[in-house]
Amino acid sequence: MPRIITCFKWVIDEADIKVVADSRELLLERVSYKISDYDRNAIEEAVRLFEQHGGSVAAITVGPPAAKKGLKDVLARGPEKAYFVNDSSFTELEPAQTAAILAKAIQTRIEYDLIICGEGSSDLYAQQVGPRLAELLGIPCATFVNKLTLDGEQLIAERKIDDGIEVVALTLPALVTVLPDINTPRIPGLKQTLEANKKPIVEITVKDLNQTFTPCLQTLKVRGTTMERNCQKFGAEPTEISKFVEALLKEGVIA
Amino acid sequence: MAGVWILADRREQTLELLNIGREIATRLGTRLVALVSADLNQAQEYILHGADEVLIMPPLADEQPLSAYVPVIAEEARQNDPDIFLVAGTSQGKEMAARIAARLNTGLGSDCIGLNFDETQQKLVMDRLIYGGAAVQTVVCLTCPQMATVPPRMFAPATPQNGRQGVVRELAPPPPSGVKILSRKPREHAAGDITEAKVLVCVGRGFENQADLKLAQELAETIGGVIACTRPLAEELHWLPERSYIGLSGEKVKPELYIGVGVSGQIQHTTGIRDAKVICAINRDENAPIFDTADYGIVGDLYDVLPKLTEECKKALGK
Numbered sequence: 001m002p003r004i005i006t007c008f009k010w011v012i013d014e015a016d017i018k019v020v021a022d023s024r025e026l027l028l029e030r031v032s033y034k035i036s037d038y039d040r041n042a043i044e045e046a047v048r049l050f051e052q053h054g055g056s057v058a059a060i061t062v063g064p065p066a067a068k069k070g071l072k073d074v075l076a077r078g079p080e081k082a083y084f085v086n087d088s089s090f091t092e093l094e095p096a097q098t099a100a101i102l103a104k105a106i107q108t109r110i111e112y113d114l115i116i117c118g119e120g121s122s123d124l125y126a127q128q129v130g131p132r133l134a135e136l137l138g139i140p141c142a143t144f145v146n147k148l149t150l151d152g153e154q155l156i157a158e159r160k161i162d163d164g165i166e167v168v169a170l171t172l173p174a175l176v177t178v179l180p181d182i183n184t185p186r187i188p189g190l191k192q193t194l195e196a197n198k199k200p201i202v203e204i205t206v207k208d209l210n211q212t213f214t215p216c217l218q219t220l221k222v223r224g225t226t227m228e229r230n231c232q233k234f235g236a237e238p239t240e241i242s243k244f245v246e247a248l249l250k251e252g253v254i255a
Numbered sequence: 256m257a258g259v260w261i262l263a264d265r266r267e268q269t270l271e272l273l274n275i276g277r278e279i280a281t282r283l284g285t286r287l288v289a290l291v292s293a294d295l296n297q298a299q300e301y302i303l304h305g306a307d308e309v310l311i312m313p314p315l316a317d318e319q320p321l322s323a324y325v326p327v328i329a330e331e332a333r334q335n336d337p338d339i340f341l342v343a344g345t346s347q348g349k350e351m352a353a354r355i356a357a358r359l360n361t362g363l364g365s366d367c368i369g370l371n372f373d374e375t376q377q378k379l380v381m382d383r384l385i386y387g388g389a390a391v392q393t394v395v396c397l398t399c400p401q402m403a404t405v406p407p408r409m410f411a412p413a414t415p416q417n418g419r420q421g422v423v424r425e426l427a428p429p430p431p432s433g434v435k436i437l438s439r440k441p442r443e444h445a446a447g448d449i450t451e452a453k454v455l456v457c458v459g460r461g462f463e464n465q466a467d468l469k470l471a472q473e474l475a476e477t478i479g480g481v482i483a484c485t486r487p488l489a490e491e492l493h494w495l496p497e498r499s500y501i502g503l504s505g506e507k508v509k510p511e512l513y514i515g516v517g518v519s520g521q522i523q524h525t526t527g528i529r530d531a532k533v534i535c536a537i538n539r540d541e542n543a544p545i546f547d548t549a550d551y552g553i554v555g556d557l558y559d560v561l562p563k564l565t566e567e568c569k570k571a572l573g574k
Contacts, residue, residue, distance in 0.1 A: 014386035014522060026390055094394075095353075096362055124385050124392075125503065126365040128353040135325070135357035140433025143350040156437070160497075162264075162345045164442040168320065169435045181490035216362030220393040222385070227525065227548045229534060233541070236555025238563060244535075245567045247551050253512035253533045254454070254478045254568065 001055040002113040002150060002172070006046035006079060007102060007133070008039035008061050010070035011123040019224025026224050033066075035073055038118030040185035041178050045148060046116045047078030048183060053150055056080060058110065062101045064091045075196035076188035082199070083110065087206040095124065096216040099132035104209045107137065109202075114155065115175040119144060130177035140170045146179045257336055258286040258308075260400070262328070262351065263343035264321055266297070270304055270412035272341050272405065277305035277413060279339060279372050279379070288337065290328060290426075292321065302421035304413040311425045318436045321347050322354065323429035329358035331426060337400045339379055341370075344404040352404045362396035364403040379403060388503050388526025406507070408450070442498065449499055454480030455510045457501060457528075460487060461517015461538065461557050465494045470561040471516050477568045483508070485524050501527040517557045520545025537561070 016031040035043070043059060050057040059079040061067060063086065071082045085105045093101070106112065115137075117130035127143075134141030147158035155170045160179060170176075188196070206213075232247070234240040248254045259280040261272035269291055280287040286307040291297065298309040310331065312324050332340065332355065342352035344366050356363040368391070369382030379401045385392045396402065449455060456475040458468055468482070475482050482499065489500040501508055503523045513531040517538065518524065525548045528534060536549040539556045546552045553560050568574075 012386065014389050017386055017389045019389070094362065095365075096356065096360070099357065119504070122387060125387070126363075126383075127349050128356070128363060128365060131350050131353035132357035135354045141322075141350070141354070142434060144346050159346075161347055162442075163439075165440040166320070167437045167439075169437055171433045174433065179490075180486075184491075216356075216360070216396060216398045217364065217394045218397050220380070220395060222390050222392050224390050225384070225388060225526075225529070227529060227534075229548055230550040231547060231552070232550065233546060233552045233554055236553060236560050236563070238567075241553065241560065241563050241567050242571075244551055244553055245564070245571050248512065248533070248535070249571060251512075251533050251550075254572065 002049065002053055003055050003111055004046045004050055004057045005106065005110060005112045005115045006039075006043045006057065006059050007115065007117045007129070008043060008059055008070065008074055009036045009121045009123070010034075010061060010063050010067035011036045011121060014122060017224070019226060021226065024223040024226060026222060033069065035070055036118060036122045038120055038122060038180060040077070040118075041180050041182055042116045042118040043074060043077045043079065044183045044185040045178050049114070049148070049150055050078070055113070058083060060085070060102065060105065060110070062090055062093065062098055062105075064088055071201050072193070072196050073188075075199045075201075076192040077186065078192075080199060081202065083202045083204060085204045085209070089206070092219065094215050094217040094219075095126045095128035095132060097213045099129045099136060100213050101209070102129070102133050103136035104211055105204050108209070109204065113172045114150075115173075117175065117177045119177050119179050127177075130175060134175040137175070140174045141176070142168050142170055142174070143177045144179055145176045146182045148176060148178065148182065257338050258288045259283065260288045260290060260332070260337040260340040261342070262290040262340070262348065264292070264345055264347050265343070267412065268343035268345065268348075268407050269301060271407070271410045272343060273301060273305040274413035275370065275405070275410045276341055280307075282372055282374060283338060283377070285338060298423045300415070302423075303415040303417070303419050305416070305419070306421055308422045308424065311423065313425055313428050315429070319429065319432060320434050320436055322351055322434065323432040324426075325351060325354045325358065327426050327429050329355050332359055332400065338377070340400040340402045342402065342404045344406040349404050352402060356402050359400065361398040361400055361402055362394075364394050364396065366406055367403045368406070368409070370403060370405065384503065384526060387522040389522050449481055449483045449501065449508055450506055452481035452508075453510055454478050454512045455483045455501075455508060455514070456480045457483040457485065457513060457515045457518055458488060458495075459485045459515060459518030462488075465492070467558070468494065470558070470565075474514070474561055474565045474568065477565050477572070477574060478512075480512070480514075485518055503527060515545050515549070516561065518545050519543050520548060537564070
């Protein structure tokens, strides 16, 4: 009966970001937020294992008060309970801080056998929080997992590495980070959304953790990427297609 | 003691990191130390390629993963206090770097697309992509060692210099780990390597069936290109091998010509084609974001456009 924790992050939807052409400044006023894409797979995998083996499944996130909106969303996806480590200073956390906060909250508050994280977050995509958290908790870890089987006290993980596939066994408690192709996350319906309202949320403050979390990285600047391209469009008629081919010949890229 | 340290799980990345590591070590006036899982012959080769010291990780038992070395490397770093520690941004390297950084309680810039050494501040200034590639974040590390992972193929391999001398030392064997390898399966090799190809025809979600990819294949054959794809086609539909997908978490490519067919152009994908010389797109949705990042686009149904385009290319190229 595994006690499973899934970690998630409430992030800016990158599709809403606009870049000012000249200054390459980011316009973030109108962005919406979402559960990080990769974390949806982590949540789904946790819920899937819970449905198979019983036990419990809790979600945890770290963020500023505005991240509260993500809690209902995550609970609608299946976890029974959510933990929210919340402080107004948690707006621009770097991975070492996020991992340290999660580690402290989990260590002092939550019993677990398995922690599942996404491959990375869809905002920073540093791919550090999972493996850092495992080290801080002193538990075995496997990253880039695309198949997970729980077999008593052992966890079997198929991980994708550059050279191929590696199948590993981990002793519990353990942590894995999962790849997007491990599952297809369910989309919560109205019933799940209503049920989410009744599920417990545990708020944890920095004061409760009794520790300071200083950053190891400092961001000097952030600027939008631009791609300056011709943006010349043709139609699908034969004359247009031959103009398109002419353009490629002129560029010297087909021969 | 101090130094610039490098760690890679493969020879080609070790040579790349020796190149950039040598440059930084010289500017810092310190030594370059390479951590390798290799035999003594390779250690000598790395010394000729710029290392002052090679720390050899003794061979692992079959069931031991490379990450079993994390505590050994972290302890070695604690004792020797390197200034900078660069790790190859392979999947194993990224895990190792994050875990070592956690043990040393230091910062790590992940997947740096730019590395500059600021001599006055003695800081590694790291550029990395965030928001799926929509922005570049420039970071510095406030703690020591300053760590970074470097994607493969970012730097040229180091060239050997005759007569270089260096020290070789063997690290302690790793302690037992909670992770045991049960089996390994090598990755299937794709027919054409998309990172080497000059022309890429990239297929996306616009294709309705796997069999329809032959339309793209015919175009690719006509213009001497290789087929690539977007992430869902490789990871969800498994229509093409995983090595074929372009994107932030897939392959980054630099072809002369990229033609995206039925590709919508999400930022995670277009980040991977940023360095293409000419970008083209075929999509029936004239508002598809791919057209904003393309030099030339054809607005039309790929099932109508591809046969016509292949025919036109054959004519133009006299095939």
